[in-house]
Amino acid sequence: MEMIRQGAEARLYSTTFHGRSCIVKERFSKSYRHASLDAKLRQKRTSQEVRALLRCRKAGIRTPVVYFVDNDSCKIYMEKLDGCTTLRDFIVARAGVDFEHVAVALGDLVSGLHNNDVIHGDLTTSNVMIDSETNELRVLDFGLSLMSNLAEDKGVDLYVLERALLSSHPQTEHLFQIILDTYKKRVKKSDEVIAKLDEIRMRGRKRTMVG
Ligand SMILES: Nc1ncnc2c1ncn2[C@@H]1O[C@H](COP(=O)(O)OP(=O)(O)O)[C@@H](O)[C@H]1O
Ligand SMILES: [Mg+2]
Incomplete structure (x- = not known):
C-alpha cells in the first residue's frame, strides 16, 4: 500500500481491492490520548463514517462505495474516486x-x-x-x-x-x-x-x- 496522505487523524493509502482501485483510510492511534479512550474514539469515528457512507449510497447521494471495514485497526477500504x-x-x-x-x-x-x-x-x-x-x-x-x-x-x-x-x-x-x-x-x-x-x-x- 502506498501512503498518499497523512492527516491529523487519518492516513490515506492507495491500493487495489479485488482488482479495483481502492483508498484505505486508517485512523491511527494518538499516543497522547489515553489508550482505551483513543481506541474508542477512533472506532466511533470509523463507524460513524461507514454508517453515513452507507446511508448516502442508499439515498442515491454520490459517495465512495465501501468495500471492507476492519474495525479493530480502524481501516475503511473504499472506492477510489478516479478522475x-x-x-x-x-x-x-x-x-x-x-x-x-x-x-x-x-x-x-x-x-x-x-x-x-x-x-x-x-x-x-x-x-x-x-x-x-x-x-x-x-x-x-x-x-x-x-x-x-x-x-x-x-x-x-x-x-x-x-x-x-x-x-x-x-x-x-x-x-x-x-x-x-x-x-x-x-x-x-x-x-x-x-x-x-x-x-x-x-x-x-x-x-x-x-x-
Ligand atoms: N475515496 C477517495 N477517492 C479519492 N480521493 C480520496 C478518497 N478519500 C479521500 N481522498 C483524498 O484524501 C483527502 C483526505 O481524505 P479525508 O477522508 O478527507 O480525510 P481527512 O480526515 O484526513 O481529511 C481528501 O481530501 C481527498 O483528496
Ligand atoms: Mg477531509
Whole structure:
C-alpha cells in the first residue's frame, strides 16, 4: 500500500481491492490520548463514517462505495474516486472563473444530505470532490457526521460550510447565497434551518466582538 496522505487523524493509502482501485483510510492511534479512550474514539469515528457512507449510497447521494471495514485497526477500504479533484483544488486552480453551476450542485448535495437527516459535520471544499469530466460532485470524510432531523444541527452544518468556504476562498459570499437559494428550494422546513443559521451567525459575531 502506498501512503498518499497523512492527516491529523487519518492516513490515506492507495491500493487495489479485488482488482479495483481502492483508498484505505486508517485512523491511527494518538499516543497522547489515553489508550482505551483513543481506541474508542477512533472506532466511533470509523463507524460513524461507514454508517453515513452507507446511508448516502442508499439515498442515491454520490459517495465512495465501501468495500471492507476492519474495525479493530480502524481501516475503511473504499472506492477510489478516479478522475476527481477536491473542490478546493478545482476552485483554486481556476481563479476568476464563474462557479455558479458548482454552487448549485453543492446546494443540491447538502439538500440531499439534510433531506436524509445526514449531518456531515465537516463540510469543507476539501471534503467534496468533483469529477473533471462530468463536473458531478461527491462527498466524503464523514467521521464527524451524525443522524439528526433537528434544524439546529442542519443550521450548524450550513454554518461550518459557510465559514469553510469564505475562509478558503475569498469573495465567495455570492456562491454561498446560491447554495442557500438552492437549499431553500429543495429542503422541507428549510426556513427553520435558515433561522437557526442566522441565530448561529449572531452567536459567532458576538463571540468575536467580545473577543
Ligand atoms: N475515496 C477517495 N477517492 C479519492 N480521493 C480520496 C478518497 N478519500 C479521500 N481522498 C483524498 O484524501 C483527502 C483526505 O481524505 P479525508 O477522508 O478527507 O480525510 P481527512 O480526515 O484526513 O481529511 C481528501 O481530501 C481527498 O483528496
Ligand atoms: Mg477531509
